[in-house]
Amino acid sequence: MHKFLIRSFVSSLVLLFTLTVAAVAKDVKAAFVYIGPTGDHGWTYQHDVGRKAVEAAGFETTYVEGVPESADAERVLRQLANSGHDIIFTTSFGYMNPTNKVAKEFPNVKFEHATGYKREHPNVATYAARFYEGRTILGTIAGTMTKSNVIGYVASFPIPEVIRGINSFTLAAQKVNPNIKTKIVWAFTWYDPGKEAEAAKALIDQGADVIAQHTDSTAIVQMAEKAGVYAFGQASDMDKFAPKAVLTSVENNWGPYYVDRVKAVANGTWDQKDTWHGIGDGMVVISGLDSQMPSDLQAKVKKLQADLASGKVHSFTGPIYDQKGNLMVAEGKTADDGMLAGMMTYVKGVEGDIPK
Incomplete structure (x- = not known):
């Protein structure tokens, strides 16, 4: 009882x-x-x-x-x-x-x-x-798919988050294609389809045949589709808005x-x-790879994605030099989170100056 x-x-x-x-x-x-x-x-x-x-x-x-x-x-x-x-x-x-x-x-x-x-x-x-990990994937694709060796980037505001993305994109592209140049157009907005479309057109007029973005609308991938060049979706899968242009997207989960x-x-x-x-924790996700990408490139991207997730590969592994040739990260070393969090210097290969 x-x-x-x-x-x-x-x-x-x-x-x-x-x-x-x-x-x-x-x-x-x-x-x-x-x-x-x-x-x-x-x-x-x-x-x-x-x-x-x-x-x-x-x-x-x-x-x-x-x-x-x-x-x-x-x-x-x-x-x-x-x-x-x-x-x-x-x-x-x-x-x-x-x-x-x-x-x-x-x-x-x-x-x-x-x-x-x-x-x-x-x-x-x-x-x-760690959006920059996703942009390492994009840079690898851009450096391989470009025919003009000019890749473009529509940037929002000159803050470390955006500079990191430009740099990781450029470094990855250079590893597969040392002849590439990265051109930047600053939109000075997070979301303004008109300004974003104008920025994309300016890059296309300068010879860019692959375009990445750190702004939020689909206007850039749609402009790329209209012009017959490649692009990448930002934050979510944008393939349905420009199926011929979008090679993949970096999704934020x-x-x-x-x-x-x-x-x-x-x-x-x-x-x-x-x-x-980042990728390893599932907060950064790579959308499906477009069939226009050669099978060997798709395999390379999938391996890179796995290596970034496991930590075997780091987006900022030296030697890394800035635009003026100064050593930023020594050979065999990786940038620590302090450097990444405060990054306000372009790496070698990025054209132009960071706006003040």
Whole structure:
């Protein structure tokens, strides 16, 4: 009798605990702040795919799209923090200062900033993907597929994340084709289809026959298709928008991270940290390879992808020289995360100057 009562009591406690945890999880609200529209089919679109994964895991979410990297960001963040959200993800580099400023005012709300480095308060974490690993794949393809030996890159803003991408793209292309030159056009926007199309056309007019991008719309791959040159999708698989031009895409897979962090808030294990994951962790994904690529190149790319994932290959292995011939990374050495995080120098082979 006593054993039965004890078992019943323990079962009741377990049931009560389970219901309590479920209630906590159900009550957690997550918000997402986007620089562009969810329909950009690139950066913001892919973050929103991650948000939907959070909803599928049983949590309530909110999102605000098209938020400028200005005082508007502060206003939106305060509104979200004031309206019962427990964790807020800010998904663009320019939200860094607004995120930290508002986080100070709401110490009980968790803030996560994508691609930033400032964690000024204990309720702020940062996260990013090693996009440069994906661009090592793209550079290998571009250096092989180019006929003009001119490859182009539409860049957004002169920040380390973008410079790293240009450099990893160029270094990989040079390994398979030492004669290539990388031309850059700065769009000074994350999302503006008109400006992005103009930038792509400018590169094509300069002889580029393969184009990569660090902006968010599909305008660049569509311009490439129109001009009969190759291109790569950014942030999500863009093949359907330019099937003749797109050789592959670098996809950002945010869903698992978002679900994990929201669950951490729900169960009280959220902690401040900086996360920087790549191909090996599944945060960077390479889309299917186009059949226009020779079979030997496809095999090479798949092996490179596996070697990047395992750590056997590093995108920044020396010797690496800057534009002026100065040694950046010695032979046999690899750039550490500190160098990568602050990279503001072009490698040899990139034409032009970094805008001030």
